[in-house]
Amino acid sequence: MIKKLIDKLNEINKFDRNADNGERSKKLFGLAALYETPNEIIEAAAVVAGKGYEKFDVYTPYPLHGMDDAMGMDKPKVGYVSFIFGLTGMCLALLMIGWMSGIDYPNIIGGKPFFSLPPSIPITFEGTILLTGIATVLGMLVLFNKLPKIDSPLNDTDFMRNVSSDKYGIVIQTDDDLFTEQDVKNLYLSTGAYNVQEIFYRESNLTTKTPLFDKKFISAIIGTAVVTAVVTYFIVNFVLYSTVPFDWMWVQPRIDSQSPSTFFPNNSGMREPVNGTVARGFLPYEYKGLPDSSVKLLANPLAVSKEVLERGQDRFNIYCSPCHGYFGEGDGRLKGLFPKPPTLHSKKVKEWTDGNIYHVITNGQNVMPSYAEQVSRDDRWAIIHYIRALERSKDASEQDVELAK
Numbered sequence: 001m002i003k004k005l006i007d008k009l010n011e012i013n014k015f016d017r018n019a020d021n022g023e024r025s026k027k028l029f030g031l032a033a034l035y036e037t038p039n040e041i042i043e044a045a046a047v048v049a050g051k052g053y054e055k056f057d058v059y060t061p062y063p064l065h066g067m068d069d070a071m072g073m074d075k076p077k078v079g080y081v082s083f084i085f086g087l088t089g090m091c092l093a094l095l096m097i098g099w100m101s102g103i104d105y106p107n108i109i110g111g112k113p114f115f116s117l118p119p120s121i122p123i124t125f126e127g128t129i130l131l132t133g134i135a136t137v138l139g140m141l142v143l144f145n146k147l148p149k150i151d152s153p154l155n156d157t158d159f160m161r162n163v164s165s166d167k168y169g170i171v172i173q174t175d176d177d178l179f180t181e182q183d184v185k186n187l188y189l190s191t192g193a194y195n196v197q198e199i200f201y202r203e204s205n206l207t208t209k210t211p212l213f214d215k216k217f218i219s220a221i222i223g224t225a226v227v228t229a230v231v232t233y234f235i236v237n238f239v240l241y242s243t244v245p246f247d248w249m250w251v252q253p254r255i256d257s258q259s260p261s262t263f264f265p266n267n268s269g270m271r272e273p274v275n276g277t278v279a280r281g282f283l284p285y286e287y288k289g290l291p292d293s294s295v296k297l298l299a300n301p302l303a304v305s306k307e308v309l310e311r312g313q314d315r316f317n318i319y320c321s322p323c324h325g326y327f328g329e330g331d332g333r334l335k336g337l338f339p340k341p342p343t344l345h346s347k348k349v350k351e352w353t354d355g356n357i358y359h360v361i362t363n364g365q366n367v368m369p370s371y372a373e374q375v376s377r378d379d380r381w382a383i384i385h386y387i388r389a390l391e392r393s394k395d396a397s398e399q400d401v402e403l404a405k
Helices: 002-013 038-050 067-071 078-104 117-144 158-163 181-190 215-243 306-324 347-351 354-363 377-394 398-404
Strands: 024-035 056-059 168-173 195-202
Touching (some): 024 038, 038 056, 158 195, 181 195, 354 377
């Protein structure tokens, strides 16, 4: 059975070279000329274009700078196709995101708008690039290069063998409005061509049949796709997880949050810290849970500097100003949704030590919760420096005003 399958594949893939090299028809495709040097072919292309010929092409073994200008070629139009489809991809991506997040399935996330342009940029960029790339490749192959075209009359001619090796050539087709055989030959010879050839159509070129729609070719494509899908499915679903243990990313020696574990006696995967231990890099707060009056030996370890004050202002505006206001006067932005806090410019707060304010931020007071989880230790001390600056600005002396100038 395997031998029959191999024979069938060989039959499908068999290439009939005799048919490809079959006798040519008597219909002339065009006249081709060969040149020895790059300069000769560039000059010849300029002359041909200058004479008004339009249906001609130049063949060289490698790209030649200046050939586009010599042939009088316009700027390639593939850029317009790329731009149009890129713009289409951008618009479709924005419409997709706007529809999904703003109309079809809106989500309230932190009071942010349902549709916002900045977070949509990555997906929009991907959509733009995707359609631009596809349109550029397909437009270049199908619209401009007229591909797939695998049976050109130039194939397997002495002309093509030469220009794909070390010579340079030009072909003027017979369907050009200015084409007359003798005039074209004289033109070639006048531009220094050392060889002029007649290129005739093959009989297969004169039919509309294309090998792309050959039953054997299509069957081979379908068969290859089916075999690839079956083999891939078998490997991914059986070999990688059964025959070969490819599951180290799937099955990991760890315990997920809120999951049980038979390793511990109470079958709980989540564990409380061991009594009397301190996490690495963590300094416990010694006054936790105590009133602010018990705070005695607690001083601000940060020196006053421009950087510390700016950091304190940044953290204060984020975490403190919603309730206390930007200037610490208790005029926050909550519009009565939360009890109004006292001003930070009161005599009590001014007479507090930095340690007392730090204790309130860390431990919380009355309806104010602890901010130890949200604000780091150094940021709390920086906030206190900024609060002191606000207090001093409220009751600034003449000397302070002069220094501020």
